[in-house]
Amino acid sequence: MKLLNKIKNHKCKHKKIIRIVLIILFIYLLLVGFAKTIQTIATFPAIFVNVQDVVWHVKVNIDFEEINIDDGNWKNINWLYMFAWTWVKTVYYFHGNGWPLSYFYNEIKYINWLWYNVMAYDYPGYWKSEWFPYKKNVDNFSEAFYKKIKEEKNIKDDKLIIWWYSVWTAVATDFATKHIFDKLILVSPFASRYEMAEKTFWFNLAKYLFLNNSYNTKELVKKINRPVLIIHWNNDKIVPFNQWKEVFNASISKDKYFIELDDFWHNYIINTYGNALKWIVNNFLNGNIFNIDENYIYINEEWKKQLEKINKNKDFINNLDLESDNSITKFVNSKVSFNDKKYIPKNLEKIWSEFVFDNKWWRQIIRKEANMALQKMANRFMYNFNKKLVVVSAYRSYAYQKWIKDRGCPDNLCSKAGYSEHQSWLAIDIFEASSELNWKKSPVLLNYSNWLNENAQEFGFTNTYQKWLKIDGYEIEPWHWRYVWAELASYLKENNITLAEFYFNKNK
Numbered sequence: 001m002k003l004l005n006k007i008k009n010h011k012c013k014h015k016k017i018i019r020i021v022l023i024i025l026f027i028y029l030l031l032v033g034f035a036k037t038i039q040t041i042a043t044f045p046a047i048f049v050n051v052q053d054v055v056w057h058v059k060v061n062i063d064f065e066e067i068n069i070d071d072g073n074w075k076n077i078n079w080l081y082m083f084a085w086t087w088v089k090t091v092y093y094f095h096g097n098g099w100p101l102s103y104f105y106n107e108i109k110y111i112n113w114l115w116y117n118v119m120a121y122d123y124p125g126y127w128k129s130e131w132f133p134y135k136k137n138v139d140n141f142s143e144a145f146y147k148k149i150k151e152e153k154n155i156k157d158d159k160l161i162i163w164w165y166s167v168w169t170a171v172a173t174d175f176a177t178k179h180i181f182d183k184l185i186l187v188s189p190f191a192s193r194y195e196m197a198e199k200t201f202w203f204n205l206a207k208y209l210f211l212n213n214s215y216n217t218k219e220l221v222k223k224i225n226r227p228v229l230i231i232h233w234n235n236d237k238i239v240p241f242n243q244w245k246e247v248f249n250a251s252i253s254k255d256k257y258f259i260e261l262d263d264f265w266h267n268y269i270i271n272t273y274g275n276a277l278k279w280i281v282n283n284f285l286n287g288n289i290f291n292i293d294e295n296y297i298y299i300n301e302e303w304k305k306q307l308e309k310i311n312k313n314k315d316f317i318n319n320l321d322l323e324s325d326n327s328i329t330k331f332v333n334s335k336v337s338f339n340d341k342k343y344i345p346k347n348l349e350k351i352w353s354e355f356v357f358d359n360k361w362w363r364q365i366i367r368k369e370a371n372m373a374l375q376k377m378a379n380r381f382m383y384n385f386n387k388k389l390v391v392v393s394a395y396r397s398y399a400y401q402k403w404i405k406d407r408g409c410p411d412n413l414c415s416k417a418g419y420s421e422h423q424s425w426l427a428i429d430i431f432e433a434s435s436e437l438n439w440k441k442s443p444v445l446l447n448y449s450n451w452l453n454e455n456a457q458e459f460g461f462t463n464t465y466q467k468w469l470k471i472d473g474y475e476i477e478p479w480h481w482r483y484v485w486a487e488l489a490s491y492l493k494e495n496n497i498t499l500a501e502f503y504f505n506k507n508k
């Protein structure tokens with residue numbers, strides 16, 4: 001009997017311990033779940049201005065403008081606008097979470113350099129922007145800021161690009177559902193607060209402790225049918241990688257693309273990946289069709305390195321096609337003609353009237369590839385000197401060149417028909433606009449040519465005739481520039497050789 005009691009007591013004690021352990025475990029889970037929930041609420045979005053704000057503003061040393069904006073409460077907001085050109089697209093850039101706009105400044109500058117106007121502002125509570133980044137406040141700021149800048153800078157809806165980072169993808173998707181725009185880019189997208197809470201802690205009850213599931217990118221993209229490009233790092237620790245898929249699958253857009261990145265971080269994607277990403281993003285934004293399968297692009301470290309090295313990559317340079325008539329790098333000079341002497345290129349575009357000497361048609365038409373480059377170059381020139389570059393001659397057909405020759409232009413100055421670089425629709429004669437009356441007299445002395453000699457290669461142009469008759473086949477012509485890709489133009493410049501020297505060295 002004694003023994004029986006002992007066993008009973010023992011069992012009882014044992015039960016008690018189990019019960020206590022279970023209670024502790026439950027309280028632990030509840031507390032941790034609650035703490036994580038609060039952490040998720042507090043971090044997505046981060047509501048406090050941290051010391052990074054000050055550090056980054058000092059570091060980049062830029063002057064932001066401040067406007068008092070009517071978001072219903074007349075709050076102060078801190079913003080910037082970077083101008084590229086009047087007719088180009090405008091990127092409305094929503095910066096990432098927990099860091100101020102100044103932290104993203106280098107990326108914004110890079111996007112601007114790619115030739116987009118960029119507008120952005122610090123979220124409420126960041127840097128000098130007032131109030132707190134509650135969703136409602138951010139929504140109001142986004143609207144009020146856009147309304148003001150759109151009016152001031154004359155932004156056209158169909159040229160608006162919306163570019164979002166991480167948690168703010170939800171704020172900007174909201175914005176996008178209310179506006180007409182061209183395209184959108186989502187970087188490291190955040191599916192929703194619930195998804196983030198589940199990721200932070202598996203204890204699903206946590207998500208029901210939220211008041212609501214605001215910041216819901218996944219739901220909002222169901223209302224947007226414009227083209228979308230999503231970019232995500234495959235090892236993202238802040239917003240888990242799988243969230244891109246939820247957003248991507250939920251999107252009703254028929255024109256959606258995804259880029260998976262290796263070796264990257266949550267923020268700062270575009271300049272980190274440089275050339276590798278630049279090409280894809282530019283193609284997407286300009287509406288060019290991708291040559292890819294299933295709308296999925298994977299950029300790994302190897303590809304990145306490959307593309308970064310392209311300037312110095314001998315294989316790339318050596319494998320350029322200098323022979324086919326339609327190649328961007330087709331070589332023609334006094335000794336080498338087009339294979340089809342009456343060749344006419346495809347893919348032609350009109351040069352913006354800003355950059356042509358007058359409205360004669362042969363000054364205005366150029367191949368698409370060269371057009372963008374020319375406009376960028378002329379824009380940069382304008383930015384530096386407040387003066388215009390203008391094209392005085394772009395195209396000469398076989399017949400037109402024949403007509404010039406028949407009038408007696410000598411061989412050292414004018415090509416025979418079928419031998420002119422102008423027939424490629426890639427060569428242009430350019431002058432600084434105010435020198436239009438003098439250029440015929442002393443083009444060599446024109447002040448713009450130094451600038452072109454230093455900078456044109458960056459845009460893909462090379463000065464074909466620099467080294468006289470014996471080497472280039474014609475006399476020196478500082479006004480004659482040929483588009484050949486930035487990679488080849490830079491290579492020629494670095495090695496101080498002309499296109500003719502490059503061609504004849506290769507064919508030795």
Ligand SMILES: [Zn+2]
Pocket residue numbers: 393422427428429477479480481
């Ligand atoms: Zn010319």
